[in-house]
Amino acid sequence: MLRKKSLFLVILVSLLLMITSLYAAVKIQFWHMYDSGPAKELMDSLIAEFNEMHKGEIEVEDLGISFWDYWDKLGVAIAAGQEPDVFQNDLGNVGGRADSGLLENLLPYLKEKGVNPDEVFFEEPLKMCKLGEGLYALPFETDVRLLFYNKKLFKEAGLDPNTPPKTWDELWEFADKITKVNEDGSYDVLGFNPIYGQSYFWMYVWGNGKSFIDENGNIVVNSPEIVKLLEEWQEMIDKLGVEKLDEFNATYGWGPSDAFLNNKLGMVIQVGNFISQIKTFAPDLEYGVAYIPYPKTYASWSNGFSLELSSRSKHKKEAIEFMLFLTSKEPQFKLAKTLSSLVCNVKAAYDPELMSNPEWRIQVNTLNFTKFRPFVLEAPKWYEELQKAVDEVKYGKKTPQKALDDAQKRILSEIEKYRLTHKK
Amino acid sequence: MGKFVKKISIRKLIVYSILIGLSVVFIIPLVWMISTSLKPDDEVMLAKLFPSKPQWSNYINAIKSFPFLRYLMNTVFLTVVITFGTVLTGSLVAYSFAKMKWKGRNLFFYITIATMFIPGQVLIVPVYIIYSKIGLVNTYFPLIIPAFLGGGAFTIFLLRQFFIALPDELIEAARLDGASELKIFFKLILPISKPALITVSIFTILFAWNDFFGPLIYLHKSELWTLSIGLRSFQQRYTTNWNLLMAASTLTSLPMIVMYFLLQDKIVNGFKLRGGIF
Amino acid sequence: MKNYHSKQRTVGFLFALPWLINLFIFVLLPIVISLYLSFTNYDMFNPPKWIGFTNYKILFKYDFSFWKALGNTLYYMFGSVFLKVFLALVLAVLLNNARKGMGIFRTIFFLPVVLPTIPVMFLWMMLFNPRNGLINKILGFFGIKGPMWLSSPTWSKPALILMSLWGIGGIIIIFLAALQEIPKHVYEAARLDGANEVQIFFKITMPLLTPIIFFNILTGLIAASQVFAEAYIMTGGGPLESTTFVNLKIYLLAFKQSNMGYASAMAWMMFLVLVPLSLVVYKVFKKMTAV
Numbered sequence: 005m006l007r008k009k010s011l012f013l014v015i016l017v018s019l020l021l022m023i024t025s026l027y028a029a030v031k032i033q034f035w036h037m038y039d040s041g042p043a044k045e046l047m048d049s050l051i052a053e054f055n056e057m058h059k060g061e062i063e064v065e066d067l068g069i070s071f072w073d074y075w076d077k078l079g080v081a082i083a084a085g086q087e088p089d090v091f092q093n094d095l096g097n098v099g100g101r102a103d104s105g106l107l108e109n110l111l112p113y114l115k116e117k118g119v120n121p122d123e124v125f126f127e128e129p130l131k132m133c134k135l136g137e138g139l140y141a142l143p144f145e146t147d148v149r150l151l152f153y154n155k156k157l158f159k160e161a162g163l164d165p166n167t168p169p170k171t172w173d174e175l176w177e178f179a180d181k182i183t184k185v186n187e188d189g190s191y192d193v194l195g196f197n198p199i200y201g202q203s204y205f206w207m208y209v210w211g212n213g214k215s216f217i218d219e220n221g222n223i224v225v226n227s228p229e230i231v232k233l234l235e236e237w238q239e240m241i242d243k244l245g246v247e248k249l250d251e252f253n254a255t256y257g258w259g260p261s262d263a264f265l266n267n268k269l270g271m272v273i274q275v276g277n278f279i280s281q282i283k284t285f286a287p288d289l290e291y292g293v294a295y296i297p298y299p300k301t302y303a304s305w306s307n308g309f310s311l312e313l314s315s316r317s318k319h320k321k322e323a324i325e326f327m328l329f330l331t332s333k334e335p336q337f338k339l340a341k342t343l344s345s346l347v348c349n350v351k352a353a354y355d356p357e358l359m360s361n362p363e364w365r366i367q368v369n370t371l372n373f374t375k376f377r378p379f380v381l382e383a384p385k386w387y388e389e390l391q392k393a394v395d396e397v398k399y400g401k402k403t404p405q406k407a408l409d410d411a412q413k414r415i416l417s418e419i420e421k422y423r424l425t426h427k428k
Numbered sequence: 429m430g431k432f433v434k435k436i437s438i439r440k441l442i443v444y445s446i447l448i449g450l451s452v453v454f455i456i457p458l459v460w461m462i463s464t465s466l467k468p469d470d471e472v473m474l475a476k477l478f479p480s481k482p483q484w485s486n487y488i489n490a491i492k493s494f495p496f497l498r499y500l501m502n503t504v505f506l507t508v509v510i511t512f513g514t515v516l517t518g519s520l521v522a523y524s525f526a527k528m529k530w531k532g533r534n535l536f537f538y539i540t541i542a543t544m545f546i547p548g549q550v551l552i553v554p555v556y557i558i559y560s561k562i563g564l565v566n567t568y569f570p571l572i573i574p575a576f577l578g579g580g581a582f583t584i585f586l587l588r589q590f591f592i593a594l595p596d597e598l599i600e601a602a603r604l605d606g607a608s609e610l611k612i613f614f615k616l617i618l619p620i621s622k623p624a625l626i627t628v629s630i631f632t633i634l635f636a637w638n639d640f641f642g643p644l645i646y647l648h649k650s651e652l653w654t655l656s657i658g659l660r661s662f663q664q665r666y667t668t669n670w671n672l673l674m675a676a677s678t679l680t681s682l683p684m685i686v687m688y689f690l691l692q693d694k695i696v697n698g699f700k701l702r703g704g705i706f
Numbered sequence: 707m708k709n710y711h712s713k714q715r716t717v718g719f720l721f722a723l724p725w726l727i728n729l730f731i732f733v734l735l736p737i738v739i740s741l742y743l744s745f746t747n748y749d750m751f752n753p754p755k756w757i758g759f760t761n762y763k764i765l766f767k768y769d770f771s772f773w774k775a776l777g778n779t780l781y782y783m784f785g786s787v788f789l790k791v792f793l794a795l796v797l798a799v800l801l802n803n804a805r806k807g808m809g810i811f812r813t814i815f816f817l818p819v820v821l822p823t824i825p826v827m828f829l830w831m832m833l834f835n836p837r838n839g840l841i842n843k844i845l846g847f848f849g850i851k852g853p854m855w856l857s858s859p860t861w862s863k864p865a866l867i868l869m870s871l872w873g874i875g876g877i878i879i880i881f882l883a884a885l886q887e888i889p890k891h892v893y894e895a896a897r898l899d900g901a902n903e904v905q906i907f908f909k910i911t912m913p914l915l916t917p918i919i920f921f922n923i924l925t926g927l928i929a930a931s932q933v934f935a936e937a938y939i940m941t942g943g944g945p946l947e948s949t950t951f952v953n954l955k956i957y958l959l960a961f962k963q964s965n966m967g968y969a970s971a972m973a974w975m976m977f978l979v980l981v982p983l984s985l986v987v988y989k990v991f992k993k994m995t996a997v
Binding site: 033037039040041067068070071072073076077080081083084085086258259260261275277278281284285 | 469470472493494552553556557559560561565566641644645648649650657660661662663664665666667668670
Binding site for chain 3: 584
């Protein structure tokens with residue numbers, strides 16, 4: 005009698021389990037980099053909101069991993085087929101992952117839902133998510149570079165604190181007035197430092213209206229125009245003195261020891277995010293924000309984060325539901341408002357409450373002419389070779405022509421290496 | 429007689445002054461760490477040794493910034509288990525390499541040494557894939573299993589060196605008395621090897637307590653994470669919360685420092701390697 | 707007698723079995739896999755594609771940065787290990803002569819080993835700051851203008867070597883134990899014969915410690931060849947690739963560029979360099995201990 009009873013119980017319980025699992029919510033795994041502080045709190049609340057909206061159908065389980073270790077953990081997981089359904093990633097190299105087959109093409113799903121990504125997102129970040137005819141990621145967050153200037157130092161130098169420089173020449177004019185030199189020749193205060201913050205050579209190239217991609221779509225870093233621009237770039241550095249600049253740079257780090265935050269740098273090119281650092285470490289700083297001064301044309305450069313769906317996910321439809329939620333107007337608006345992050349959703353970015361802030365407005369406007377470093381499938385780290393050339397010229401190890409020629413050689417050999425190891 | 433006494437004093441003077449001088453150099457980074465942990469935000473980067481107003485609240489804020497207690501418990505659990513496994517199986521294996529004759533013993537020992545030469549980075553992914561095929565990712569098992577399978581090449585190498593120096597006559601006598609190998613190991617070898625075992629324990633405890641990469645890649649649920657991962661949360665993308673990071677680091681190091689201070693005598697005794705190395 | 711020996715053989719093998727299992731499944735198997743991967747192109751997602759010796763050909767013909775990284779690694783290996791072992795030995799000898807307060811000194815010298823690595827590295831970055839860092843401030847006290855340390859292509863490796871000296875606590879402990887093995891009367895006899903401290907150190911202490919010295923040198927070289935974290939966290943491999951070590955390159959290739967095949971080939975090239983190198987060290991050691 006007892007045996008029959010327990011058998012009956014076992015069958016009943018198993019049946020119940022089977023039935024409940026049929027109706028249980030689909031679980032989506034999501035990895036991201038918001039592992040602490042207000043960012044984590046916001047992400048927690050957004051996910052809770054989504055889970056509440058889709059109670060019983062979809063449940064998102066997330067994991068926040070430090071930015072510094074994120075790709076270690078993700079890379080290993082991908083290698084073992086253990087990656088989550090949805091993951092945050094680098095907007096700058098979506099193409100490589102798309103080409104390998106890791107990412108799912110989102111277009112068919114978006115079409116089905118009647119979502120046109122071209123209408124939802126800004127053009128440049130969205131471009132980075134496309135490969136061929138497909139769309140392999142959704143742009144999530146991005147950034148732009150701007151000119152920050154110190155009003156107090158402007159006043160001290162006799163400059164109008166409300167008129168930042170517009171052209172590249174003006175930039176140097178103002179900078180020279182602000183610079184103060186110590187007795188031993190080192191810089192006490194610098195007007196502008198071309199190798200500090202987010203000031204990079206490619207920004208100068210784009211500001212001159214030049215490109216690293218030639219008419220045939222190939223990457224070229226040693227064209228005559230670019231060589232000439234590197235010579236100009238180095239002249240600017242030499243005028244200030246390489247050693248003195250290095251010493252200045254090495255003295256001031258990031259965070260609270262940043263030179264600009266300590267009133268030691270008159271103007272600096274920084275990411276839009278820098279505003280939150282000012283708020284945290286130097287709330288009394290008198291500063292202004294402006295477009296980066298241009299030699300010939302307005303230019304800025306961007307990076308960003310994407311949301312990607314693994315082609316091996318077992319719940320693609322539900323995952324995309326979640327991705328669309330995170331990139332929709334309200335959540336993106338919250339991201340922008342709470343974290344001041346420059347979101348890719350156009351409607352959210354142009355929200356009147358956000359746009360009433362001039363510092364926000366200038367970032368959004370810059371989004372319309374900013375550039376991402378072009379993604380080259382066979383040589384994704386081409387810009388590191390370019391930076392190496394710039395450094396070699398900086399230390400006087402090579403002339404601009406030779407450095408760029410060597411960089412081009414290395415890039416071409418990277419492409420050759422790729423073709424050798426990817427023979428189809 | 430007077431000259432002799434004077435000679436000793438001068439020698440001791442030189443010895444102690446060099447030691448004290450170097451001690452200051454060695455202790456500076458630690459002092460800096462504690463001093464930074466007590467500084468208010470705006471003084472963190474300055475070259476001041478003493479903060480103007482010690483912010484003990486940094487310690488409270490550091491603990492509140494991440495699930496400190498939970499990570500602490502996880503770390504303690506992992507450390508205890510890993511150390512127990514390593515000492516137990518490592519000594520068993522090392523003893524067999526040192527005092528027992530079996531086929532292939534020398535060959536396997538040399539292979540063990542050779543494996544230490546491979547850059548570890550390229551082994552991470554294959555090992556991870558193996559564990560994922562067994563379905564053990566996102567558990568503590570990949571961190572614990574190696575401890576119960578001998579511990580590692582370095583531990584085995586070290587313990588073997590110690591066991592080799594033990595007198596053969598003792599062991600032979602026990603064997604002739606009819607004792608089983610297991611009995612010899614547990615009743616004879618282990619008790620006289622306490623210093624070496626404690627040494628290995630301490631180094632293993634240190635390793636397990638501070639291990640970062642293993643927990644990072646194998647644990648997908650933050651409830652399973654350890655203190656070393658928690659320390660990372662102070663480093664954001666653009667800034668680092670230095671004072672809180674140092675406060676948390678000081679707290680994390682404290683148990684290790686205390687452990688070392690209490691057991692250091694036994695460590696020195698443990699490394700007495702009589703006889704040659706090879 | 708025969709039974710007794712075969713019993714020992716079986717039991718010996720059984721004792722070692724846990725490690726042999728570990729060795730085969732979690733050490734040798736991954737090693738063989740990485741060797742296989744070095745002959746393939748593997749992006750960590752698609753199955754590895756066999757390409758024969760192509761990776762190795764590229765390493766020899768096209769990749770100048772690998773050889774530079776190898777040079778950096780060898781510089782660091784030999785620059786740090788001999789200094790560390792020598793300094794540890796000297797300190798151990800000094801500690802051996804300082805009975806009073808030995809406990810406190812030992813703790814202070816061992817402390818660095820106990821602290822978590824990542825915060826310690828950031829601490830050292832602060833110490834190496836050219837203008838505000840403690841090191842240059844102290845040098846300035848003596849009238850020396852300190853170099854740019856981590857920001858200088860010439861001084862970056864010396865900076866890392868200097869930092870590595872701070873972690874000699876473990877080696878000191880090993881030497882201390884070995885020193886305490888030397889009976890006191892050996893020293894006393896030498897002193898009565900009129901030998902001074904320096905002579906005692908070089909003629910008595912060092913020869914008796916030769917096996918330990920070379921043990922530490924060998925294990926030190928192995929550990930130094932895998933230098934990675936310092937470069938990754940403190941310098942990113944720069945400036946001008948002066949601190950780009952082989953292990954850093956391997957890591958970046960495998961984890962940032964998803965180029966696991968090429969990274970594995972590089973690892974095996976490294977192995978092929980280290981093995982003959984260690985054989986040379988081993989031969990020298992054997993010669994010296996045979997004395």
